[in-house]
Amino acid sequence: MVTVGLAFISALVGWSATAALAAYAQRRPGVASVGWLVAALGTTVGLSAGVVGAMFDFGGATFRILHIGISLLGPLYMAWGAFEYGVRSPRGRFTSRLFLSAFTIVPLVVLSIDRVGTSFGDSYPALGEHYDLIPRSLVNVAQVLVAVLLVTALVAVARRDSVNRGTDLSVLGLVALSVLLSVLVGRLGLGAWGALLMLGAVSALWGAAAMAARPRRDPYDDDGYDDYEDYGDADEDLDDDLLEEPVRRKRREADPYDDYYDGPPVRQAPPAKLRGVITIYTLADGRGTGFDRLADAVVAQVSHREPDTLLFACHTVPSAPLQRIVYAIYRDELAQEEHEQQPHVLEFSRLSTQHVVATNVIELSLSGAAASDGLTAMLMPH
Numbered sequence: 001m002v003t004v005g006l007a008f009i010s011a012l013v014g015w016s017a018t019a020a021l022a023a024y025a026q027r028r029p030g031v032a033s034v035g036w037l038v039a040a041l042g043t044t045v046g047l048s049a050g051v052v053g054a055m056f057d058f059g060g061a062t063f064r065i066l067h068i069g070i071s072l073l074g075p076l077y078m079a080w081g082a083f084e085y086g087v088r089s090p091r092g093r094f095t096s097r098l099f100l101s102a103f104t105i106v107p108l109v110v111l112s113i114d115r116v117g118t119s120f121g122d123s124y125p126a127l128g129e130h131y132d133l134i135p136r137s138l139v140n141v142a143q144v145l146v147a148v149l150l151v152t153a154l155v156a157v158a159r160r161d162s163v164n165r166g167t168d169l170s171v172l173g174l175v176a177l178s179v180l181l182s183v184l185v186g187r188l189g190l191g192a193w194g195a196l197l198m199l200g201a202v203s204a205l206w207g208a209a210a211m212a213a214r215p216r217r218d219p220y221d222d223d224g225y226d227d228y229e230d231y232g233d234a235d236e237d238l239d240d241d242l243l244e245e246p247v248r249r250k251r252r253e254a255d256p257y258d259d260y261y262d263g264p265p266v267r268q269a270p271p272a273k274l275r276g277v278i279t280i281y282t283l284a285d286g287r288g289t290g291f292d293r294l295a296d297a298v299v300a301q302v303s304h305r306e307p308d309t310l311l312f313a314c315h316t317v318p319s320a321p322l323q324r325i326v327y328a329i330y331r332d333e334l335a336q337e338e339h340e341q342q343p344h345v346l347e348f349s350r351l352s353t354q355h356v357v358a359t360n361v362i363e364l365s366l367s368g369a370a371a372s373d374g375l376t377a378m379l380m381p382h
Helices: 002-027 031-056 060-086 090-113 133-159 165-188 191-213 231-241 288-305 333-340 343-352 375-379
Strands: 275-283 309-316 323-330 356-365
Touching: 002 031, 002 191, 031 060, 031 191, 060 090, 060 133, 060 165, 060 191, 090 133, 133 165, 165 191, 275 288, 275 333, 288 309, 288 323, 288 343, 323 333
Parallel strands: none
Antiparallel strands: 275 323, 275 356, 309 323
């Protein structure tokens, strides 16, 4: 009865954790949260089969479902979620998804159809006692991949110079603990202790997801937290909270009497030393909408407040949905410096880090150009 009670509690906590992770994934959508949700669901389905097995003795079906959940899908998707959470390299993430697909489909099919032993009891059975060599080998290789993903994520976060590094390491540590407990129970069974350890595994995963879903620390905020968690309102915050006077410095060739006249500055013919910058942003999955809202807001501010920024435009890339290209042309070097010190530009740089995994900047000096008279007016209307 102790085993039945612990198995039931583990499954109940597992379903609660799955519901909580679904809410976290909806609140802060991302690949990592989806991976952990799949892991929680797979583990919980396995634990539910464990309740049936503990009550009526395990059979072939309950044994398969239990180990598909706690030995394969649970650890694999926990580790993959940790990798997506900790590693920012698009190439690394793409490679991990290829391995994830291979080590999900093939072992899942083999574990589902391969023959198993027939002698079961009412305690959690160890995987190696009832599966043959091929399914055991596939699970072993999948768990090696799990270890590689976890170690890579931990190293990537540990080497990152970030104010949130401590929190990120705590998240990954809880995920690693959950993986370790799940793998241990799958390999050894452990009877009633196995059900108790799986309760700890589910709780650790729940805690990791809850910690990852909390607002992140931000060194620019007085209270230490990011007030811009709601991406839908980010552009309004940018417009409303940053209506400060734009940065203006005396131009090197300015008329000293210019300060006595009112009215907007008049755009003149561009001099020979125009400056240009192309910035290529690579976005995290699911962050395109939030970044585009920030970009629209800062483009409007630049158009309204920076007469010496001759062109400032943000482009999407149809063939690369996770890339954005910002193209800017400045009247001269001083105009570029003024642009980079504007409050709305600084705030855009701060907020956009939540959406961006990589940035490439290309500095340009104009050597020749041709454009229609209405190009600037069309791209940057006043």
